[in-house]
Amino acid sequence: MLVTGGAGFIGSALIWALNQQGVDRIVVTDRLGHDEKWRNLVPxxxxxxxxADDLFARLDSGALGAFDLILHLGACSATTELDATYLARNNFEFTKHLALWxxxxxxxxxxxxxxATxxxxxxxxxxxDNSVPALSQLRPLNAYGYSKHLFDQYAAQAGILRQLVGxxxxxxxxxNEAHKADMRSLVHKAFGQIQDTGKVKLFRSHHPDYKDGEQQRDFLxxxxxxAMTLHLAMTPSAGGLYNIGSGHAHSWLELTGALFAALGREPAVEFIDIPESIRAKYQYHTKAEIAKLRAAGYTARVTPLEDAVRDYVRGYLTDDRRLGDAG
Structure with missing residues (x-):
């Protein structure tokens, strides 16, 4: 098995889940760089x-042999990345090359x-609807989302999307998200804010239909x-694009409320303006439709927000642990 982006957030979590199932015949690729995502690999x-830059030479030479499964999580996932050429090469061309191989x-x-697509x-x-006409109607708001959309469109147009799982x-x-800097979740950022100041900063709403802090996201x-990823990977009949979400929309206030509860503290929130640079592209509501995932046989209960945040805070953030660390 090959896992790209295996030192990253979701990639390393996948390896942890595979290890939990007794699977360790895994080749891992990534670009370790200068941050501390290498720590995710240690346990x-x-x-x-x-x-990652050595992968294709090793694949083409036959040095790595064959893989029954490739889990391709490697990508630049920064929604603020402005180098569209870099994103096209790293997120689109790399994925295209590996998929065709x-x-x-x-x-x-x-x-x-x-x-983001x-x-x-x-x-x-x-x-x-994974058809070319349906995908052509999507309008990503940033270059990262477009780089991902570009491959979805390519696969659909080439007639191979149904043979893949996106x-x-x-x-x-x-x-395992600590290395992601500004791309960390609000839970990770807010945990640090609470430790430092006792309160959390949230964006004020600039939309008349939403009160401050009531902007909504599908948090997973x-x-x-x-678990959803591995189910689809191991289900031969699954193919095409699948939403991976909870199927519920929760507000930022609900999320931070769960965080304060996990810490045994009363909520304390300060609202700040959304920066002008991202205000026009800010999403006020996201919710995954997951009927297709359920139809593919995934029947497990999604962990409720409060339980998930409690597990994250008490099991990992408080002691700065990674998945797989003893504790």
Whole structure:
């Protein structure tokens, strides 16, 4: 098995979940760089690691052999990245090359798309129609979302999307995200704010239909995200694009309320303006339609927000633990 982006947030969580199932014949690729995502790998079991830039040379030479399953999580996931050329090469061309290699070798290919492909969600967030005309109607709001959308469109136009599994992850949070800097979830950021100041800063609403703090997101615990991912990976009949979310929309106030409760503190929130640079692209409501995921046989209960936040805070954030750490 090959896991790209295996030191990253969801990638390392997938390896942890596979280890929990007794699977450790895994080749991991990533770009470790200068942050501390290498720490996510320390408690995990796998056969080999190589830098992502060396992957295709090793694949083409046959040095890595064959893979029954490729879980492609490697990508630049920064929604604020402005280098569209870099995103096109890293997120689109790399994925295209690897997908075509997988199909030629008979490997099952599961890759991370993104809910960012839906744009502002004005036309809904339904994953059932994967046709070229339907995908062409989507309008991502940032270059990251477009780089993901570009491959979804390519696969549909090339007639190979049904042979792949593309996962549109919504707002995933949980252990192993500490290295993500500004792309960390609000739970991780707010935990630090509470430790430092006793309160959380939330964006004020600039939309007449939403009160301050009542903007909504589909928040999904990473343990649920990887369970959904592995179910689809191991279900041969599954193919095409799937939303990976909770199927519920919760407000920022509900999320921070769960965080304060997990810490045994009374909520204390300060509202600040949304920066002008992102105000026009700010999403006020996201909710995954997950009927397609359920139809593919995923019947597990999604962890309730309060329970997930409590597990994250008390099991990982308080002691700065990673998935797989003893504790």
């Amino acid at each position: 995990l079991r796998f056969e080999d690691y190589l830098e 997988a199909l030629a070798k008979g490997s099952r290919f599961v890759y991370a798309s993104s809910a 839906y744009g502002d969600g004005a036309d809904g967030m339904d994953d059932t 996962l549109k992850y919504f707002n995933v949070y949980g252990p 615990y990473v343990k649920d995200a990887v």
